[in-house]
Amino acid sequence: MTICLATVLCFGIATHSNAKELTLDDIFPTDRVIDVQITVSEQDWDTIRYQSRNFMSALNESRQFAPIEHPYTYVEASVSIDGVVFPKVGIRKKGFIGSQSNTRPSLKIKLNHIDKEAEIEGLTNLTLNNNQQDMSQVSQFMGYALFNATGSPAPRCAYAKVTVNGKSLGIYSHVESMRKPLLKRAFGNNKGTLYEGTVVDFNKEWENSFEHKRGDDALGREKIIALIDVLADDQVTEEAIGELVDLDSFYRFWAVESLLGFWDSYSGNNNNFFIYLNPETDKFHFLPWGADALFTNFSMVEFQRNSRAPISVKTQGLVAHRLYQLESGRERYAKTMTELLKNHWNETELLAELDRIAAMIQPHLIPGQRAFKGEEWPEKNVTFEDTLETVSHFIRTRESDILQEIADGMPLWKKKPRPPFVMGPDGFDMKQFIQLPEEGLWHAARIGDIPAMKRYIAEGADVNAPDDDLNLSPLAWSALHGQTEAARLLIENGADVNMKDGKRSTPLHSAAVFGRAGVAKLLLENGTDLQARNDDGATPADSLHLDWRTTTFIGSLVGVEVGQEEIATMKTGRNEIAKLFGVDDTFDEAGTSQPQMLSGAVFTGDLTAVKQALADGADPNAQDPQSGSTLLATAALMGHTKVVALLLEHGADINGRSRDGGTALHAAAFLGRIETVKFLLEKGADANLQSNIGGTAMDGAKLDWEFTKAIISMIQIEVDEAEVKAGRTKVIELLSKQPKNVSPSHNLWKAASAGDLSAINDALGDSADLNALDSQFGITPLGWAALNGQTEAAKLLIEKGADVNARNRDGTTPLHSAAFLGRIETVKLLLENGADTTLRSNDGTIPTDVARLDWQLTQFVVGLLQMEVDETEVKAGRTEVIKLISQHNKK
Incomplete structure (x- = not known):
C-alpha cells in the first residue's frame, strides 16, 4: 500500500512537472491537430453534458442590470494534452444557445481548478468549441487568423481531437481564452479592464449588462456610461466617439467582421465580442469572440434578415451605426475595407488554406462530421466537402461582390439598430424586433x-x-x-x-x-x-x-x-x-355590438334573454363578432344544455362551424361537458368533424392540462379542474364509440407523408383530390411528400397530375417544403418538373429563404408539424439545396 501511494504521489509530481514544459505555441499549432484526452467519471460527465440553458433564462429581462449566471458547474477530471497529463483539472460545459449539445458539448477546462499552480505560460483556462453551428469546421480557425493577420487582435485558434473516456468526439476548435497572455500579446499590457458582450450594446441604462472579466470595474463602467451618452446624441461626431473608442482599431475590427460575413458579431448582431479599456490609450478596443457563424451575406436569424441591407457593411452595433451615418465614417470605412481587400483577401491563398485545413482535419472527423445521411435519403450523403464548397464559393465571390456594391461609394443604410433582446415574463415579444x-x-x-x-x-x-x-x-x-x-x-x-x-x-x-x-x-x-x-x-x-x-x-x-x-x-x-x-352592427359606449350582447347572454346561460332575442328575430347561427364562436358553441362550452336545446329549436345548425372550424361538440368536449355532449350526439352532431387545425372533438378532450389552462385563462372563465378532468374521461369514452369516417384525401396525405406508393394509388382510386389541403396544417399531398423527403411518392403524385406549384394554406409551395428541411433529391425532382423558385409565400419568402431559417425557429415549426428530424442532416441538406436552386436560377 505504501509503495503504491508513493508511486501515485511521484506520478503526480512528474506529470505536474512535465506539464510546465508545454508552451502556448505547443497548444496552438496551425499545422497539426492536438490530441486532448479527458478522463472523468461517467456520472460527472452525464451531469455536465446534460446541463443546459434556454432563451427564457439566458435572455431574461433582468440581464439589462447584470449578466445572467450560466448554469454550468465544474467537475473534477484528468486531461492529457499531446501526452502531457494534468491529473486534477476542472471541466464544465460551455455555450450560449446555438452551440449546446448533449453528445458533443463545448467545454471549458480549468487547469488550476484544484492544483492552483497548474498553467501553460500563464494560461489557466482552455476553451474547446464543438463547431455546432459550423459544419465546415473552418470559421473559427480561418476567421481568427484573418483578424490577427490584419492587425485586429483576436484569439489564437487550433484544432483538437477530443476524446472523453476513450470515446472520440471528433474535431473541436481550440480557442485561446480571453486571459492575460492574449491581452499581453495583443496590447503589450494586461492591466486594463476587460468586458464580455453577449447580445448587449451601448444603450441607455444597459451599462451593467456587460460582463466584467478583469481590471478596474468602476473605471470601466464610467467609460461605458460615457460612451452610451455620446452615442445617444443624434448630433454625435466621429471625434466624440474617438475620445472613448480607438477608431483605428475599431474600423479595422468592424471591416473584418463584415468582410468575413460574420453575422453573429458585434456589428452584425451586437453579440460575441469583448471590449478592452487599454490603459495605454485610455480607450476601448474591440475583440471578436464566438466566430462560428462566418461566410454568409445575411443574418441567419429570420426576423433579422433583410435582403435590402448592404453586404459590404454591418451596422447593427450602435458604434458602427453611428459612425456609418457620418460621411467621414463611411469614407473611412470604405478606405479600410479597400485596404483589407487589397492586402489580406487573397483568393488563391485563402482557397489553398481551405484545402490544407480540410486535409489536416479530415482524418480526425467522426462519422457525424464527415457526412450527413438519414433515413429520408439513404442513397445520398451530404458531405463535409459539400459544406466546404459553400465556403469556397463565398471566398471566390466575396471581393467582386463587395467592390461592385461600393464602386460608387458606400451604400446608404440608415436603419437603426434594434435594442438588445430580452425575454419578458410572457415569453417572446415581437415588438422588440x-x-x-x-x-x-x-x-x-x-x-x-x-x-x-x-x-x-x-x-x-x-x-x-x-x-x-x-x-x-x-x-x-x-x-x-x-x-x-x-x-x-x-x-x-x-x-x-x-x-x-x-x-x-x-x-x-x-x-x-x-x-x-x-x-x-x-x-x-x-x-x-x-x-x-x-x-x-x-x-x-x-x-x-x-x-x-x-x-x-x-x-x-x-x-x-x-x-x-x-x-x-x-x-x-x-x-x-x-x-x-351594410351590416346592422352598432357599438354602444362600451364598444359592444348587439350580436356581442346576445353572445353574452348565451355565455352566461341567461335563458330568458336568449328567448327574447330569438323571438325578436336574432340569428341562431350567428357568430360572436369578437371570438368567432357560434352561439351554439358558446352555450356548449359553458355546459348550458338548455340554451343549446333552445338554439336548436330555433334552427341552429348542430354542426355549424365557429371561426376556428370547431363545432359545438368540440366546445363541449373540451371542458368535459358530458351532459351537453350526450345531448348533441343524440341530436345528430358529427363526432368526426375536424377543426381548422385538424382536431376532432375527442382530440380536444385529450389536450394536456397546462395547455387547457392557458385557453381557459384566455377566455376568462373559471372551472373546477377535477370536474373537467372527470368529465373529459367520460366524454372520451362516449366519443370513442362513435362510428369513424375517413376521407380518401386524408389517406392520401398520410400515404404521401409516409412514402407509401401503394396507399397513394389506393387513395387516388377512391377519387382523392390530388391538390387538396389537409384541414390541420393546410398542406397538399405533394407538400407532405416534399416535407418528408419522400421523393418517389412526390414523383408518383406529379405523374398523376399533382400541381408542382400548388399553394399550401400559408402560400408556400412543395419547393418551399422540400427546401425547408433540406430534402435534396426532392428539390431536384421538383426543379426538373417546373417548380417555380421565385414564388413567394404569404409572408413574402421564397424557397431559399426558408432554407436559411434559424434553427430555433425551425425546431418550433417541426414540433408543430409533429415531425422528428436530424439537425445536422437538415443543415447540410439546406446548404446543398441553396446551391441547387441558385444553379437552377442561372440557367
Missing part, C-alpha cells in the same frame, strides 16, 4: 406626406412593395393611420386595394380595425374585396369587433395611439364603416 418605417414611401404614406410620396413615386418606388419589418404595403400604412389622401394617391398610381400582408389582411381590414371610415369608403369605391379573409378567418366586417385590448396592442406595433380619446373616435368610425358595409 419591429421598427416603424422612417424613410421611403412607407413612411411618407404613414404620415400622409403627399409631396414626399409624389417624389418617391416619380423616382420609381414600388407602390405595392412591403416593408421589411411588418410586411405592410404603403397602402396598408395609409389605411392604418387614416391617411385618406395618401391612400388615394397610391391607388391612382396602381396600388393594389386587395394587397395582403403577412397575415393575409387587406388594407380594408386595417381601416376597419381603427375605424378609418374615410379610407374604408375610398377602398370600397375602388373595388376592394369585402369578403376577403385573413389568417384568422376574419373578414373586414369581423375586424370591426376586435376588442380594444387587442386593438391597443396592434396599435403599439404599428404606431397608432389607442387611448380613451382615440377609442371614442374609433368607435364612431367603426359605426360609419358598419353602415358602409
